[in-house]
Amino acid sequence: MNVKNYVHFKFLSLPENVSFARSCVGAFASQLDCTLDEIEEIKLVVSEAVSNSIIHGYDNRTDQQIEIIVSILDNRTLEILIEDHGKGIKDVKQALEPTFSSDPARMGLGFTFMKSFMDEIDIRTEPGAGTVVRLKRSFPAHDQKNYA
Numbered sequence: 189m190n191v192k193n194y195v196h197f198k199f200l201s202l203p204e205n206v207s208f209a210r211s212c213v214g215a216f217a218s219q220l221d222c223t224l225d226e227i228e229e230i231k232l233v234v235s236e237a238v239s240n241s242i243i244h245g246y247d248n249r250t251d252q253q254i255e256i257i258v259s260i261l262d263n264r265t266l267e268i269l270i271e272d273h274g275k276g277i278k279d280v281k282q283a284l285e286p287t288f289s290s291d292p293a294r295m296g297l298g299f300t301f302m303k304s305f306m307d308e309i310d311i312r313t314e315p316g317a318g319t320v321v322r323l324k325r326s327f328p329a330h331d332q333k334n335y336a
Contacts, residue, residue, distance in 0.1 A: 190261065198199075206235050233306060
């Protein structure tokens with residue numbers, strides 16, 4: 189697939205940067221033929237992935253870095269890479285189960301939301317070295333209603 193456009197940014201693992209990340213990715217994704225509901229779904233999965241990095245990857249340490257690369261491929265597909273250099277995921281299969289969370293105070297639905305709103309989700313992780321979550325979604329052509 190050809191990369192038509194991309195954005196690459198890094199930020200500190202501060203909780204207030206979750207909304208920054210979701211806004212940036214949502215604004216970038218609006219270049220595609222998306223409805224407002226689809227943009228909201230993209231923003232939700234970014235919030236979940238960035239929150240996971242902060243809460244689980246970095247144990248809420250605010251001095252760490254999260255990196256996001258968002259690409260538009262072939263004019264119809266959005267690919268989002270969210271990377272941290274935290275503690276990694278010990279058992280990805282278990283982490284993908286609905287309601288599983290390494291933090292008992294959490295609902296454990298982040299990956300469930302990501303899987304439900306994206307066409308593809310891929311998790312590369314190494315305990316002690318971090319995690320990269322790759323999310324991909326293609327958008328069919330829409331009529332001229334409800335565009336972002």
